[in-house]
Amino acid sequence: MTIYSRGETLLQVKGLSLYYDNKCILCDINFSIDDIIRPGMQQGQVVSIVGRSGIGKTQLFRTLSGLQKPDKGQILVAGSGLPWTLRPVHAGDMGVIFQNYYQFGWRTVEESLRLAAHRNKALKGMENDAIREYAAQFDLSDVLKRYPKQLSGGQQQRVSIIQQLLKGSDFLLLDEPFSGLDVCVLDKVVNLLLKVSLSHEFKTLIIVSHDIPTTVAISDTVFILGKKEGQEGSTIVRSIDLMERGLAWQPDVQEEKAFAETIKEIKNAL
Numbered sequence: 001m002t003i004y005s006r007g008e009t010l011l012q013v014k015g016l017s018l019y020y021d022n023k024c025i026l027c028d029i030n031f032s033i034d035d036i037i038r039p040g041m042q043q044g045q046v047v048s049i050v051g052r053s054g055i056g057k058t059q060l061f062r063t064l065s066g067l068q069k070p071d072k073g074q075i076l077v078a079g080s081g082l083p084w085t086l087r088p089v090h091a092g093d094m095g096v097i098f099q100n101y102y103q104f105g106w107r108t109v110e111e112s113l114r115l116a117a118h119r120n121k122a123l124k125g126m127e128n129d130a131i132r133e134y135a136a137q138f139d140l141s142d143v144l145k146r147y148p149k150q151l152s153g154g155q156q157q158r159v160s161i162i163q164q165l166l167k168g169s170d171f172l173l174l175d176e177p178f179s180g181l182d183v184c185v186l187d188k189v190v191n192l193l194l195k196v197s198l199s200h201e202f203k204t205l206i207i208v209s210h211d212i213p214t215t216v217a218i219s220d221t222v223f224i225l226g227k228k229e230g231q232e233g234s235t236i237v238r239s240i241d242l243m244e245r246g247l248a249w250q251p252d253v254q255e256e257k258a259f260a261e262t263i264k265e266i267k268n269a270l
Helices: 057-065 109-117 127-137 153-167 183-197 212-217 257-269
Strands: 005-020 023-037 045-050 072-078 086-088 094-097 171-175 204-209 221-226 235-241
Touching: 005 057, 005 204, 023 045, 023 057, 023 235, 045 183, 045 212, 057 094, 057 171, 057 204, 094 153, 109 127, 109 153, 127 153, 153 171, 153 183, 183 204, 183 212, 204 212, 212 257, 221 257, 235 257
Parallel strands: 045 204, 045 221, 094 171, 171 204
Antiparallel strands: 005 023, 005 072, 072 086, 221 235
């Protein structure tokens, strides 16, 4: 098993509830994400939230991102600098990558990326260098002068991810990043997300998806969103630590028997 330890808490959800027309949609959700430390390397976090269609993943996605306030409870994220503190999440704290990869149609890829880079004070004076570096890493150097309508779906997705990286957020929240991708593009996206997770110690990817095998294969932790007997809304019914099971950070994990058993266990809990 890979040696690892847990550090400071990066994100904490405490008693989160969300109501529509006095009906509880998300009820008393609690979980936390800690800094994962592996000797000799930068190890970011990849957490998946899985659940059936209609279970409330979209609502949870919006509340985690700060785009929608919960009716009860808190979402706390790590602040910058010392001493180490957690503070309430606000819109803009997390890089949000929606399923439709919305881009400004009247701006070229390069113009959109430059707009994102200018929002990151740490890149002041180095925006162009950062854009060229990310474009090369994500195989987009040849499309910087193109407009969104001239890009494939996979290219649009990579542009969206680079935009959020350029903004400098430690948290990336991804909505169904594997939806509608063919096998070749899917492999590229998976490798891309793994590369992003290793780019900084505190880089944290939170993937909301119903594609259980693909999502779990790149995660270190799985939170299952479902319903408990006698409870009106959805909540976290179970969490699975893939690190403890020796199923995290393994390139061919989907071929292992323990992985198949874990996938079956997750599906049975939905």
